[in-house]
Amino acid sequence: MNKKKHWETVYNTKTPQEVSWTQKYPKTSIEFIKSLKIDSSKPIIDVGGGDSHLVDVLIKEGFTDITVLDISEKALLRAQERLGENSKIVSWIVCDILDFKPTKNYSIWHDRAAFHFLTEASQIKNYTEKVNRYVSQGLVIGTFSENGPLKCSGLNITQYNFDKLKANFKENFNSTEGKEEVHSTPFDTQQKFTFMCFKKKPNELF
Secondary structure, three states: OOHHHHHHHHHHHOOHHHOOOOOOOOHHHHHHHHHOOOOOOOOEEEEOOOOOOHHHHHHHOOOOOEEEEEOOHHHHHHHHHHHHHHHHHEEEEEOOHHHOOOOOOEEEEEEEOOHHHOOOHHHHHHHHHHHHHHEEEEEEEEEEOOOOOOEEOOEEOOOOOHHHHHHHHOOOEEEEEEEEEEEEOOOOOEEEEEEEEEEEOHHHOO
16 A cells, blocks of 8 residues: 555545544643653654644744654645744655654654554564654654554554553653543544653663
């Protein structure tokens, strides 16, 4: 399957009210990002951000070095159109996370519902190695929980609980907080998520 074609089709044919992941305000993500107490001038990346409203809130919170990465160009264009002039503050990257080659380190790496689309061991290793190498201070990640859906947008996903996420990132990160969240979709169904916040281990700080 051509992943890029799949996601371009989704964003070209569905409105934000017709996809399950739409969230008016990313409360848990923002709370966890704030808990890391990172200076707002430090770089932050939203992986698989699409047309999420997280970037809007980060701008309002005063972050000045924001990157949003997504495989779908259409998704990022929708976010840019929504933000208007503020879109110029943001670096937009159209790329599959597995092909992403960062050119700098990020103080915070945020990912809500992108990591769980990786279902093969080699894909998960690829992603984890990027996080280990290019994240200098904190990681905020949200996935479908073990009581959540088995698929999203017709694609298989990998479910996670706290222990499974901790184990995946334990080499270079300590978990600081975890939260089970029930997300209400725009069409009044519910999805159970596992969110975790991690700090880079002291001896791994850049």
